[in-house]
Amino acid sequence: MTICAGFDSYRASPADMRVVTSDGQSIAAHSYVLASASPVLERMIDRAQRGWGAECTIPVLGVSFDAVHAFIHFLYSSKSKVVPAEEEAVGANWAQLLALAHAYRVGWLKRAAEAAVSARLTPERAVDMLKLARLCDAPRLYMRCARLAAKEFASVEQSDGWRFARRHDAALELELLTLLEDADQRNERWARERAAQEACRQLGEAMASLEHIFPGDSGAKAGCADADAPCARAGCTCRGLQVLMRHFATCPKKMAPGGCARCKRMLQLFRLHASVCDRPDRACRVPLCSHFKAKAQTGKADKTWRLLVKKVTRAKVMSSLAERKVVPEVVAESWARYSRRGAKLR
Ligand SMILES: [Zn+2]
Ligand SMILES: [Zn+2]
Ligand SMILES: [Zn+2]
Known part of the structure; x- marks a missing residue:
């Protein structure tokens, strides 16, 4: 040893x-x-x-x-x-x-x-x-x-x-x-949650675009009415919405039984807008806004819809805050993180 x-x-x-x-x-x-x-x-x-x-x-x-x-x-x-x-x-x-x-x-x-x-x-x-x-x-x-x-x-x-x-x-x-x-x-659960978050982000963006196309003040010139001119708003989806709205205006199958998938989507977006719209009744020029607002008064929306409205409202606020010229750094950062996370899934 x-x-x-x-x-x-x-x-x-x-x-x-x-x-x-x-x-x-x-x-x-x-x-x-x-x-x-x-x-x-x-x-x-x-x-x-x-x-x-x-x-x-x-x-x-x-x-x-x-x-x-x-x-x-x-x-x-x-x-x-x-x-x-x-x-x-x-x-x-x-x-x-x-x-x-x-x-x-x-x-x-x-x-x-x-x-x-x-x-x-x-x-x-x-x-x-x-x-x-x-x-x-x-x-x-x-x-x-x-x-x-x-x-x-x-x-x-x-x-x-x-x-x-x-x-x-x-x-x-x-x-x-x-x-x-x-x-x-x-x-899988993470991927599902992220996909849902991305969907809300896109809907929030669509809501912000609708308000951009139809500005609140009825005397003002339409904000983004010209579908052929590019929109100045960062990350804007106005063009896509305008194409969809043009289709909606002329689609013959709009009210037909079974309907048209694109028109249904447009109607859902209008309904969603009415749910998140905080403009006074007469001041909002987004199509069907007052119609859906009146309808919401009579019946209670289901739980899923209410949850969606809550999430989209939040996404819309984030989107409009990020648009401002002078954005607090913390907002810009969290918006960038929010968008990045969504971009990964696209
Ligand atoms: Zn626009
Ligand atoms: Zn259609
Ligand atoms: Zn409205």
Whole structure:
């Protein structure tokens, strides 16, 4: 048995114990340092000191010598923090350190190891690290592995960890498949929500365009009446609406049973306008505005429609705020974010 690098230089007093590793090497250490750093080591040292042997020897098995050496180094450092240079030096041994910190109940080192393993995660190691995270009760690492497995499943599927799980660990395979399915469902839900948000944004834009085409003041010249002249408004949909309105004005199937899809859409837009219109009754020149307003007085709109009106009102406000010459920075930013998110789906 050879005594490798010890920790004598750390303390004035000579080492009074040894830590033995799996490969038969041992590390000289101070029992009071190790006992104060880990409650598990404290119990082991206490038991060993009450034994017959002349020297206190503690086995730390199942991991490499380098990992045990790094572990003891951190117990000596007693600064509850890992500096970047140390993190680099430990390198590939962080997974073993996580297991040691968990087994010997060194909380601060466990958190540092969990973060270090997460930072070095690759698809090839995702399944093994997920297993480790489960064994060591490390939820953040577990979630990181699950997310990576969902994102890069093609690479994960090629890893030894995944192949091993398929052959020998049915429970782990099932767990992984469930995690992947959950991630898929989550992505679908996000996509649906984003699509709905984009639809509201477009409707809000259409409402703002309607008000642009038919300005509120009845004495004023129509704002955007000329379908052939380009509209000066940023991100404007006036042209598209004007084409749709021209169709609506002349379509013979407008009122026919079964109707015309484009006309139905136009009618929905007029109805939506009436729901969000805050102009006085006579002052609004948007077609059918007063008709739909009167109709809304008599019957109560269903819940879905009311929710749509609420969302479109918000989108319309955002759209008209972004149009102003001097826009508060915070509004411009959130409008840009709102539009960008929608643009991704187009
Ligand atoms: Zn316009
Ligand atoms: Zn039509
Ligand atoms: Zn109106």
